[in-house]
Each structure stands twice: as C-alpha cells, then as structure tokens.
Amino acid sequence: MSVSVFDLFKIGIGPSSSHTVGPMIAARQFACQLQAGPGLAAVHGVTVELFGSLSATGVGHGTDKAVLLGLAGHEPDKIDPDQIEPAIAAIRAGKTLALLGERTVPFTEKEHLLFRRKSLPLHPNGLCFHAYDAEGTEIAQREFYSVGGGFVIDASGERVLNQAATAQPGSAGHQQGLPHPFHTGAELLAQCRATGLTPAQVMAANEEHWRSAAEVQRQLMAIWHTMAGAVRRGCASTGHLPGPMQVRRRAAELHHKLSSAPEAALRDPLSMLDWVNLYAMAVNEENAAGGRVVTAPTNGAAGVIPAVLHYYVNFLQGNCKADEDGIATFLLTAGAIGIIYKENASLSGAEVGCQGEVGVACSMAAGALAAVMGGTPEQIENAAEIGMEHNLGMTCDPVGGLVQIPCIERNAMGAIKAINAARMALRGDGQHVVSLDKVIKTMMQTGADMKVKYKETSRGGLAVNVVEC
Ligand code: SF4
Incomplete structure (x- = not known):
C-alpha cells in the first residue's frame, strides 16, 4: 500500500475516525455498490451488523448515527455537522431511510441495526451489511472493517476509498512510480541521505507524483485552516459535551483566563504549556461534540498535531501570521512519520490501544516540530522515536x-510530550540506541499482548473504575 499525507490527514467529523468516519464511508460504499449492482429499485430492506469494538462502544462513538448517514449518502468531509441531528431525527421519526437519498426503505434501529458482541476475523472493528428484495430474500451482503484513522478495508483486505476520493489521482493505492518510496524509518533516512532531501521534501516529491505542487500546497493549507478552525470553535464553545456524564467544556474558560491576563505569562515561564493544553483540549472538545476536525491520524488523537502546530506558529514564529512553507513542512514531516506507522503497525485503539492513537500523534508531532526547528533527518527520526517510546x-x-x-486531556499530554521529545532530540546529534522502526515494532507487539478489555471496549481501566453519573 502507498499512503498519501492526505490519507492520514482527513477533514471529517467527530467523535471517532474508526467508529464514526470509517463506518460512514463503509455504509455509503455499500449503498453505492447496491446502486451499481442490483440497483436501488431492487432493494426493499437493509440490515447492518456491528461487531466487536464497534458494538461495545459504538453508541458512545456515534457509530449508529454514522451508519445511518452513510447509507443515506452522506460523506464525513462534506456533511454539515449542524445537519446531523436533524437528519437522524428524521430517520427515527419516519422509521424509514432513503438509500443515497433516493430509495426509501423501512428502517428502525431496533430491528435493522444489530449489535453483535463477537468480533469478525480480520479486525475488532467489523461491520456487515445486508440488502433484501421484496420477498425478503438477501440480494447483497458485504463485510467491511474500519481499521483506524478512517481507513476502511473489505473482507479481501482491499482498501475501500470514499467514492469521492476514488476520482482523485493520488489517493492511496496508486503506488507505481513514486520517486522516493519508503516503508520504514530506515528507508526514509536512506532516501534523505541519498538525495540530500529532508523528510518533508521526500514527501512533497512523492505527493507531486499524484497531484501538482500547487494542489499539494492548497490541500495542506486546507488541512491547516480546518485545524485552526477547530481550535477557534473549541475556544468559543461553552456548555457540556453530549452523553450522560455531562462533561463540562473547559477550553473556552481557559482561553478567557489566558487572554485576559497576559501579564501573568511574564511571571510564569511555563505559561506556554497552558496554551498548548488549550489548543489540544479545544480540538478534542470539538471532536467529542461531533464537530468538524481533521483526523490526525485519528479523531480521538485529533488535538495533538494542531496543538503542536499552533505552538510552532504562535510561539516559535513569534506572531500569528502563519508561514505557509513552515506549516507545509510540519504537516509533510508528520505525514512521513505517520505513513511508517500505518504501513508497519496500526492506528487503531481497538487493535493496539491508545499507543496507536495519541502515541502515534505524539510521535508525528515530535518529528514535525524537530523538522521546523531545523533538525536533521536523524534528529527528526529520533524525535519521532522518543515520542512513541514513552507512550x-x-x-x-x-x-x-x-x-x-481520558481522551481530551490525553491529547494535551501528548502535545506537551511531543514538544519535549523534539527538544531532547534537537539537543542530541541524531545518534541513538532505539530506532523508530524498533519502537514501532515494540508498539505493535505490546498492542498484540494487551488484553482486549484495554482496547476500546470500555470493559477495563478507567472505563470500569469511573462511575457514570
Ligand atoms: S483512549 Fe485514546 S485510543 Fe481510546 S478512544 Fe480515547 S483517544 Fe482514542
């Protein structure tokens, strides 16, 4: 598989890339296949089965709503977050669902959306869709797996692309002819040494195999502006997050405190940490509320990279006017590191625990920050390694x-850890004992050894020791 930076950074909606974005893509894909196959007119009913982690935590993560919206033809990057609740309410009130907005079939969640405790064979996040004709005979059945970060595969292991994405050159899957292919940290460093390019320049050259330099820059800036928008909205939103715990949104209050007493920063040299915490929490509160965020590389971990990028723009560049080249370097470097995780390990909390989400985001952000602070490729690789080693x-x-x-605060901690990892690496010469590839291998092995109850099932850890109100 060949992964693009735009496969890792996807504009979508909260709260989960594996449990919301992926299932929405899978559901829409099934509806599109019905349209192309037997035809929507032949379909008189559909049922959906959710397996494993999608069943265990699907309602809390919005999987149920995502599946309904996907069947109705919505896409995570295009749907207006404000339209989600009205669309779901209409389906529930009418007890019908319009496949791709065209073919209305009966649909009640109790009868047609089924939660199965067991897992399907390929991955803990499995879904199975069925379609029936007028006699109730099954006319189509497809299995999908949402394998983390909004990536979806089918039962044969083939990557499933969002229908809109398939039309664009440069989505993952087109690996022929990349000028600087790499699959591991060692291969990335070898490319840098052979060409004299930085990791960001290696990534840019590969991206330009699929799309023009101007288009790469345009899409990178769209990613940045979406991240910045999530920070802004998170800093302006008050009240409580959805769900029975009634978790209070804290970013707006923190933003007000920090903005209204700037002189306090002069007395406290670590006040910058408050701002980094704020950026991360603002994004993750927005994600938890089902708002617009960038999967980076997952939604649960969506706050780490924007927080460190805002730290770079607001504190290291010295003003709020973003240097677009620096932002592009940051995102491309983070993407290069994320690809190595995607190709050799996992981005799925259901597969390897939070190492694969906040841990990977921390690693990506650490390497990216080291890059924009002038690090060598070896220091960048070292920063990325430190970022994972301590997750x-x-x-x-x-x-x-x-x-x-713990997701919201965990992103803040991941961002702070990433900044420290970059600083530690930049104080060294790039030589170190544990390579990025070794820490990725260790992360994958540790995830395989981890009990299932600690892998996005809410059957262990804080999930059983904190009583819901
Ligand atoms: S604990 Fe980590 S992996 Fe699990 S849902 Fe939260 S952010 Fe994602």
Missing part, C-alpha cells in the same frame, strides 16, 4: 465509550 503500553479505556475521558 508504549498506553491503553484505550474511554469512560462510557465516549471520546471524552
């Missing part, structure tokens, strides 16, 4: 199956 073993135990506790 090894981190479990996924969301309280109430919601991407709120």
Whole structure:
C-alpha cells in the first residue's frame, strides 16, 4: 500500500475516525455498490451488523448515527455537522431511510441495526451489511472493517476509498512510480541521505507524483485552516459535551483566563504549556461534540498535531501570521512519520490501544516540530522515536465509550510530550540506541499482548473504575 499525507490527514467529523468516519464511508460504499449492482429499485430492506469494538462502544462513538448517514449518502468531509441531528431525527421519526437519498426503505434501529458482541476475523472493528428484495430474500451482503484513522478495508483486505476520493489521482493505492518510496524509518533516512532531501521534501516529491505542487500546497493549507478552525470553535464553545456524564467544556474558560491576563505569562515561564493544553483540549472538545476536525491520524488523537502546530506558529514564529512553507513542512514531516506507522503497525485503539492513537500523534508531532526547528533527518527520526517510546503500553479505556475521558486531556499530554521529545532530540546529534522502526515494532507487539478489555471496549481501566453519573 502507498499512503498519501492526505490519507492520514482527513477533514471529517467527530467523535471517532474508526467508529464514526470509517463506518460512514463503509455504509455509503455499500449503498453505492447496491446502486451499481442490483440497483436501488431492487432493494426493499437493509440490515447492518456491528461487531466487536464497534458494538461495545459504538453508541458512545456515534457509530449508529454514522451508519445511518452513510447509507443515506452522506460523506464525513462534506456533511454539515449542524445537519446531523436533524437528519437522524428524521430517520427515527419516519422509521424509514432513503438509500443515497433516493430509495426509501423501512428502517428502525431496533430491528435493522444489530449489535453483535463477537468480533469478525480480520479486525475488532467489523461491520456487515445486508440488502433484501421484496420477498425478503438477501440480494447483497458485504463485510467491511474500519481499521483506524478512517481507513476502511473489505473482507479481501482491499482498501475501500470514499467514492469521492476514488476520482482523485493520488489517493492511496496508486503506488507505481513514486520517486522516493519508503516503508520504514530506515528507508526514509536512506532516501534523505541519498538525495540530500529532508523528510518533508521526500514527501512533497512523492505527493507531486499524484497531484501538482500547487494542489499539494492548497490541500495542506486546507488541512491547516480546518485545524485552526477547530481550535477557534473549541475556544468559543461553552456548555457540556453530549452523553450522560455531562462533561463540562473547559477550553473556552481557559482561553478567557489566558487572554485576559497576559501579564501573568511574564511571571510564569511555563505559561506556554497552558496554551498548548488549550489548543489540544479545544480540538478534542470539538471532536467529542461531533464537530468538524481533521483526523490526525485519528479523531480521538485529533488535538495533538494542531496543538503542536499552533505552538510552532504562535510561539516559535513569534506572531500569528502563519508561514505557509513552515506549516507545509510540519504537516509533510508528520505525514512521513505517520505513513511508517500505518504501513508497519496500526492506528487503531481497538487493535493496539491508545499507543496507536495519541502515541502515534505524539510521535508525528515530535518529528514535525524537530523538522521546523531545523533538525536533521536523524534528529527528526529520533524525535519521532522518543515520542512513541514513552507512550508504549498506553491503553484505550474511554469512560462510557465516549471520546471524552481520558481522551481530551490525553491529547494535551501528548502535545506537551511531543514538544519535549523534539527538544531532547534537537539537543542530541541524531545518534541513538532505539530506532523508530524498533519502537514501532515494540508498539505493535505490546498492542498484540494487551488484553482486549484495554482496547476500546470500555470493559477495563478507567472505563470500569469511573462511575457514570
Ligand atoms: S483512549 Fe485514546 S485510543 Fe481510546 S478512544 Fe480515547 S483517544 Fe482514542
């Protein structure tokens, strides 16, 4: 598989890339296949089965709504977050669902959306769709797996692309002829040494195999502006997050405190940490509320990279006017590191715990920050390695199956850790004992050894020790 930076950074909606974005893509794909196959007119009913982690934490993560919206033809990057609740309410009130907005079939969640405790063979996040004719005979059946970060595969292991994405050159899957292919940290460093390019320049050259340099830059800036928008909205939103815990949104209050007493920063040299915490929490509160965020590389971990990128723009560049080249370098470097995780390990909390989400985001952000601070390729690889090494073993135990506790604060901690990892690497010469590839291998092995109850099932850890109100 060949992965693009735009496969890792996807504009979508909260609260979960594996449990919301992926299932929405899978459901829409099934509806599109019905349209292309037997035809929507032949379909008189559909049922959906959710397996494993999608069943265990699907309601808290919005999987149920995502599947309905996907069948109705919505796409995560295009749907207006404000239109989600009205669309779901209409389906529930009418007890019908219009496949791709065209073919209305009866649909009640109790009867047609089924939660199965067991897992399907390929991955803990499995879905199975069925379609029936007028006599109730099954005319189509497809299995999908949402394998983390909004990536979806089918039962044969083939990547399933969002229908809109398939029309664009440069989506993952087109690996022929990349000028600088790499699959591991060692191969990325070898490309840098052979060509004299930085990791960001290697990535840019590969991206330009699929799309023009101007289009790469345009899409990178769209990613940045969406991240910045999530920070802005998170800093302006008050009240409580959805769900029975009634978790209070804190970013707006923190933003007000920090903005209204700037002189306090002069007395406290670590006040910058408050701002980094704010950026991360603002994004993750927005994600938990089902708002517009960038999967980076997952939604649960969507706050780490924007927080460190805002730290770079607001504190290291010295003003709020973003240097677009620096932002592009940051995102391309983060993407290069994320690809190595995607190709050799996992981005799925259901597969490897939170190591694969906040851990990977921390690693990507650490390497990216080292890059824009002038690090060599070796220092960048070292920063990425440190960013993961100290997240090894981190479990996924969301309280109430919601991407709120511990996820929101965990992103803030991941961002701070990434900044420290970059600084540690930049104080060295790039030589180090544990390579990025070795830490990725260790992360994958640790995830395989981790008990299922610590992998996005809400059956262990904080999820069982914190009582929901
Ligand atoms: S604990 Fe980590 S992996 Fe699990 S849902 Fe929260 S952010 Fe995602």
